[in-house]
Amino acid sequence: MKYSALLLLLFMLVMLSGCWGSKELRDVGIMSGIGVDKGIDSGFDVTAQTIKPGSKSDLPISAIVHTTHGETVFEAVRNMISEAKKKEIHQHIDSLIIGKAVAEDGVTSAFDFFLRDHEPRFNMSVFLAEGNAKEILEILNTELYDIPAREMKNSLVEQKALSKAPYVELHNFYQRLIDPYQDPYMPIIHKIDNDFKNEGTAIFKGDKLVGELNGVETRGMLRVQGELEGGIQVIHVPLSEEETVNVSIEVKDSKTTINNFLKDGQPVIEISIQETGFIGETSKAVRLAKDDIKKINQLYKNAIKKEVEDSVDKIQKELKANTFDFAEIIRRNEKDYWKHHKENWEEIYPSLKVVVKVNTELPANGLVNYEGGR
């Protein structure tokens, strides 16, 4: 009796589980990148880049691209089976590319599948294609990359030292999307000849694309977000009336704190940036005395300030997108004000006063000091 109960329990444990998803690896395709475009008449065109493993280790790995049409993204994705002749698994999708037309209409309809389904992972990178997603995914430059879609994500990680495109994963994007006082953004991917390039940021308002930032504006935006991890700031230092020298400063460490205070009953946002840079290059053989470094530092400070102010102006005043977390900061610091004004935040936001304070340090000027003949 005791044993039969135990056996029954074991039987139930085995049978009541929903884990019957055994699928041989050779019978599935590994999807690596996926793009969503607007269909010609209606629905979506979905393009997928699937890894095609060589049958032996000496054959090169490559990718195959299929495009299907469906009324919804899921339908199009499932239609992929008739194209690829295999069911594809979505766990290893690294890049999700949204066509510009889809982004302008709103990305929710394109993204829902990737969030709702259990297979795709939230850590895939999201991109906005300058044109169609399809043409980006059709870049199969096997001389450069085995699997281009993987390379798109990797190159974005590498670009953190350049800071001309933000690194955004699906869950980052989604978190900002569902927050009523935050708006998402994503990097832009361009097609250049037979290659791709990440540069710039697509700014969304809600789930709709409202504008784009170029590389430098992106850097300004990342500074405000506190996500700047590197980059080269070139400043022009006047030596005399005619002569200027270009100094490249390598950004080493950038910290941002955003505060707010009330001035005449109106909130003022104060962005304080503390940045450390190294002098990486001067275009002329100049000896950098202490005063010169002070001067460079001042110019560096001004350059940052201008860059940040430009980005903030563009996003805040022109695009009116809540790309920055200003609402959250006000909510946290000024509870009373927020209580009364949160309903008309959309009207307050564009006219919000933003002050940028920059403090920089230049502790090192490299291995060269042009002294004593060297």
Added chain:
Amino acid sequence: MLRWIKRKIEYSKLDRKKDFSVSDRMVSKKLSENITYISELFEKNSDVVFRRFTIGRQQKADAFLVGIDGLYDKTAIHENIIKPLMELETGDLPILQRLETIEQDLLSISDISTERTMKKSVSQLLKGDPLLLIDGMEYVYILGSRTWEMRGIQEPVTETVVRGPREGFVETLRTNTAMLRRKIHNQNLIIEQMTMGTLSQTDVAIAYINHLVNPDLLEEVKNRLRKINTDAILESGYIEEFIEDAPYSPFPTISNTERPDVVSARILEGRIAILVDGTSTVLIVPYLMMESFQAAEDYYSRPYYTSFIRMLRLIGFLASTLAPAVYVAFQNFHKETFPTELLISLSASRQGVPFPLFIEVFLMMISFEWLREAGIRMPRHIGQAVSIVGALVLGESAVNAGFVGAPTVIIVAISAITSFIITPLNDAIALIRFAFLFAAGILGIYGVMLALTFSLLHVASLRSFGVPYMSPWFPIMWSDWKDFLIRAPFWKLNHRPEALHTLNDLRTANGNKPKSGKKQEGGEE
């Protein structure tokens, strides 16, 4: 059908209670009666040597010597027994009176005893000691001169060490007990002997340290041994199966070794060894699972590398049991667990492979078991053939021909290699990894976890002679952890294992930690 029933009835009529022992009669005063009795007992036996001779020069008495050819020292018997007896000068004394003292002043053999019952005498004869019977005497002389051809002491093939003693037990019980005594020169090393097997009458000895071993444990071991009622004990494995705690478990609850140093160390910890005549394998009880991660050499080399390798053994054990199962589960059910690059190369190796992954792994594991069995059973001379077939045909060619994927071969090889690290659990591992593989093939990692949970529950519920099998892990006995995953230096191993509840648990006094000496002064300039 009828015939079958008839046969059954006939069979049931057979006298299965036939006692194979010798009838319990006393030694007769008349030599001729004894001779008739013994001759009848050994009527058809060709290897029994009978020798009739006459004692004394002046007064004579008939004598009879019986021995088993090949089991006693013929020269010693001839020189020290037969010759002096034949040449005995009795003088004026009546011969029988003279003969009463021959034990003291004539029979120059070191081990001699007398026996009045026929049963015991014959049993001694069968073990090798010749019997001397003299007309007119009510007892038999048992002449202890057993000797036979035996294997020399060699290093055990199964348990080799780089550093440490190279002697191993042999098939003779007396030699084996002597090896133990040579390691522990103390009267408290007790070697108790008993006879087992109604037909084989095998000598079995238990060895332990008195005043140290837990008396309850000792009593339990003796009880279990006494309960054995079988006709023959040919190897210690027979005994193991009669006395083990969990006969249905794949996990052994009794350990065995061929090394006297291991046995000595174990009985000094408070364990009990069971030595069986006729085999070089000695049983040790109780046995804890953690002992399978220990090796003799752990105690002969310095503790650092030993501790490192012990942890590797534990990981190896897990790898050995789980690697094929986890491989199948991950690849068939949880493809997201692999990094993309790894999945791509796995996928590449799976292209064009004919069998499903589960079948592929299963076949490879079965072929490995075949190879292993062939390696053990085959005659030494064709050993090369097996390795060629195994390595080349199964490994290389199967992959090249595209029958199996290379990663499968790697995984099965890892599982196989690591199972050899933990030799005591080798059998158990070989079996349970198949169970794990099936669970993984049906249910994925969920199945593996299920199987793992049940195995853990099972192992945790085991006991070896009252000692929890998983201790000191389960239940936790912190003081025993000093000699578990790590091996602490000897000056830190102050106590015997707590799990064994010994009577005297102090092993090493405190304060034995060596200190670096002062700088040496003087010396030649």
